[in-house]
Amino acid sequence: MPIARSAALPGFARPTGRLVLSRFAYLRRLPDGADESCVLESPMAPFRLILHRASAGAFVTALATSRTAQQAALLAGLSTGEGEALAGLLAGGGFLDAGQGAEAPLWDFHDLLFHARSRPGRHDYPTGGVFAHQDVPQLPAVSGPGAREEGEGIDLPVPDWDTVVARDPALSEVLEGRRSVRSYAETPVTLDQLAELLYRVARVRRVIPGDPADPHGYDGVERPYPAGGATGELEVYLSVVKCVGLEPGVYRYDAAAHRLRPRPFQHPGEEAAFGELVTAAWRATACTVDPQVLLTVTSRFGRLSWKYSQIAYALTLKHVGVLYQTLYLVATAMGLAPCGLGSGDTDAAARALGLDWTAESSVGEFLIGSRPAGVPRTAHGFADVVEAARGGEGFGENF
Known part of the structure; x- marks a missing residue:
């Protein structure tokens, strides 16, 4: 399902060759799911994929290593056609590593996920002051004494x-x-x-x-x-x-x-x-x-x-x-x-x-x-690089 305004599923295709899961993709269980459903998400993907069969989850985990769709289907207990169809969804939804440096090399997994999930635009979860836990007692405004604290202080x-x-x-x-x-x-x-x-x-x-x-x-x-x-x-x-x-x-x-x-x-x-x-x-x-x-x-x-x-x-x-x-x-x-x-x-x-x-x-x-005596505590006047930068002095042509 689409979770971002930018989501646009390309024409369905069954990818060929070897496939590997994006390093940013993650599989987790639904918080209130009573069945074996799980959800596949990625900060790189504008879609969420809900997997209702354990074999579909097994197919996804099989692609943690570079494999063909047919090989992953065999490991997951799916038919070749089912595996190819699921591979098409993974590719179209943005869950596979496209190669050629498209995997945001300067981002760690947790940083990119944190960035994408803590701001609107890349997900559809309720965001901000929604009081999702209003049935849970609120913590006191001021912290009380801890277990190790003694006396009045x-x-x-x-x-x-x-x-x-x-x-x-x-x-x-x-x-x-x-x-x-x-x-x-x-x-x-x-x-x-x-x-x-x-x-x-x-x-x-x-x-x-x-x-x-x-x-x-x-x-x-x-x-x-x-x-x-x-x-x-x-x-x-x-x-x-x-x-x-x-x-x-x-x-x-x-x-x-x-x-x-x-x-x-x-x-x-x-x-x-x-x-x-x-x-x-x-x-x-x-x-x-x-x-x-x-x-x-x-x-x-x-x-x-x-x-x-x-x-x-x-x-x-x-x-x-x-x-x-x-x-x-x-x-x-x-x-x-x-x-x-x-x-x-x-x-x-x-x-x-x-x-x-x-x-x-x-x-x-x-x-x-x-503070040691030799370190001044304040400054008088501005001291910075702006004038030199504007004049191109000492910073190189690409400053």
Whole structure:
């Protein structure tokens, strides 16, 4: 069946020669199918093929290796005519590798599928705020204490607004001075500095009550950075190695109370995972600096997927992006050393932080430390390549 506006099935033909399945095609069972039906899809194909017989699925899997339609039919227990007809559907629907570099060589399977499925145009699934899970209780707007958290935690000082406004450079200076800093001062970052950073970047400004009478109503969360649907699904955890006024270990930032909640290690495996996170962060900086504080950003996925279909994970990554930029700008304005990391270990983070990765998982990592005196925190004036590029200097004829 067609699933995209661009779908146009060419005249039916029975392909000859050897055939092989597209590396982007995938076969899965129907979520509510009681029979043996399964569905074949591909981000490269504007069609969906529903296979009602196990032998049809066997034919498709036989083409994971280059074969003729007749050979695949024999393996699947189909007649030659049935195999040739099914091969024609696969070819016309865009499920076979056409060869000649037509298989988008620069795309990984999961990236292309993610891109095609998280935006309209290449599929026909309900997309956006469709509330597909409205019968499931919504997760709370603000995360409660975790199993490893003890006591009331550590109340953090609230920065003084007038002091911040008087001290901060102009936004343009901060934007132009923003860079990843992979070196630290001898004296580590302080607890007061972390408190100000977290307050200005990640605190809960307010919870917006939903309408109890509305089946689609839910409590929204307002923070300093923007988020689609005010879902507030992101959480921040601190893996502290060196910080003046704070013991090493793992902490969760309680964004509603502006408080750090310690998460003591309960067995050696959790402490070992903490070490893995810190080591991975060190490697991510090309082994240039011993981390002082690693911020791990997690997502409580259910806050998004309860409302949004197809786009929930894409949204949480966009939220991570704006959180990164907010961290960079505030840390730069404060004279700290910020450095966003490109990736992190999902399993190690789950063990170190005490999380079920399918419900709440790491989606971003960010290093914070004390800025060395030799690294300026702001820029005065523009410094870029635009003028040289326009003049054709130093970039080659194809710039």
